[in-house]
Amino acid sequence: MKIDKNVEDDGVIFMSIKDGNSDAVKDSGDVLILAIESSCDETAAAVVKNGREVLSNIISSQIALHTIYGGVVPEIASRKHVEKMNGCIRAALSEAHLTLKDIDAVAVTYGPGLVGALLVGVSEAKAISFATGKPLIGVHHIEGHISANFIENKDLEPPFVCLVVSGGHSHLVVVKDYGEYEIIGQTRDDAAGEAFDKVARAIGLGYPGGPKIDKAAREGNPDAFTFPQAQIPDAEYDFSFSGLKSSVLNYINQAKMQGQELDQADVAASFQKAVVEVLVSHAIKACKEYGYNKLAIAGGVASNSGLRELMEKECKANKIQFYRPSPVLCTDNAAMIGAAAYYEYKKGVRFGLDMNAVPNLPLGDRERKFHGRGN
Numbered sequence: 001m002k003i004d005k006n007v008e009d010d011g012v013i014f015m016s017i018k019d020g021n022s023d024a025v026k027d028s029g030d031v032l033i034l035a036i037e038s039s040c041d042e043t044a045a046a047v048v049k050n051g052r053e054v055l056s057n058i059i060s061s062q063i064a065l066h067t068i069y070g071g072v073v074p075e076i077a078s079r080k081h082v083e084k085m086n087g088c089i090r091a092a093l094s095e096a097h098l099t100l101k102d103i104d105a106v107a108v109t110y111g112p113g114l115v116g117a118l119l120v121g122v123s124e125a126k127a128i129s130f131a132t133g134k135p136l137i138g139v140h141h142i143e144g145h146i147s148a149n150f151i152e153n154k155d156l157e158p159p160f161v162c163l164v165v166s167g168g169h170s171h172l173v174v175v176k177d178y179g180e181y182e183i184i185g186q187t188r189d190d191a192a193g194e195a196f197d198k199v200a201r202a203i204g205l206g207y208p209g210g211p212k213i214d215k216a217a218r219e220g221n222p223d224a225f226t227f228p229q230a231q232i233p234d235a236e237y238d239f240s241f242s243g244l245k246s247s248v249l250n251y252i253n254q255a256k257m258q259g260q261e262l263d264q265a266d267v268a269a270s271f272q273k274a275v276v277e278v279l280v281s282h283a284i285k286a287c288k289e290y291g292y293n294k295l296a297i298a299g300g301v302a303s304n305s306g307l308r309e310l311m312e313k314e315c316k317a318n319k320i321q322f323y324r325p326s327p328v329l330c331t332d333n334a335a336m337i338g339a340a341a342y343y344e345y346k347k348g349v350r351f352g353l354d355m356n357a358v359p360n361l362p363l364g365d366r367e368r369k370f371h372g373r374g375n
């Protein structure tokens, strides 16, 4: 996977991700999907062939713009999406050596996410669909994350277990078939990524927390502190990270009051270990108890090096096939939306131009609309 990066005048990072094996030639029966993603602070567009081959993958990341505020500012995110969206789509088409005429459908994330941010992508996709007459497909953001696994693992097919860990979600899901999910566990409070972001802020690493803790943890001792790992008695696959977060915050306050110097790396490593061990143990247990020998991970936190290492080790020990996307496909991108959309397209799912952004869209309970264009 080759990534070309360019920092623009406004601080936005423009990335073009190429996997080197893509082929823009369209044979009869091939399905080319133009996919759009704008649910949070990445404006992204991609062209995906037959759900698994990425012809282009453009990401315009606003992270640097939000860093000074310590988190994503929704208004700024929406405005930047408006500015960057057309450029991303143009770049995605041009890198795939295609025009809108060659595309079979346009897909877009319509939830969950920040409503203003989602609306930019949804409006753009509807406009393209209206202008070109091409079918419109709405994609659930988390389905996109799960589907990122199909891109580099051409052999991966449902059923399998997937651990989805992002800034807004921590779900343990059985992917029963394409687009069919059974949620067997989820967080009771903070999402895993949210816990990373909050702890990073508290120990002075700043935003975005996940990658910074990941980096700091490599220099620290994971056994320096024992932070609690919550187990929920009546829901063994659910997660809870708020107790762990409070425990880290208490430790930091105590250390401050006693005038002790905080070892960021040790706190980061010990915190990361506590999160990762819970995620891995729940996922492995689910595979064993539900009888699946394939386990995938997805979402921004799936790019965490500690999680990837421990999950790989435990999968090997338990004879489970482990699947994970490259880190750049774990965080928000449009190629994953194109991968998910392909299977919807094949099922005949078509959205009308009344598609709306749904900020709290639940997984597996999508507002699917099979009605025709313009209804």
Ligand code: KG4
Binding pocket: 040, 165, 166, 167, 168, 169, 192, 193, 194, 196, 197, 208, 209, 210, 211, 214, 299, 300, 301, 302, 303, 304, 305, 330, 331, 332
């Ligand atoms: O999937 P994503 O890009 O956006 C959402 O859908 O939320 O996930 C973003 C989250 C953030 O909380 C970020 O801190 C976390 O993923 N993250 C990481 C790492 N990279 C991103 N967490 C832990 N380790 C990482 N290397």
Ligand code: ZN
Binding pocket: 141, 145, 166, 167, 299, 300, 331, 332
């Ligand atoms: Zn995401």
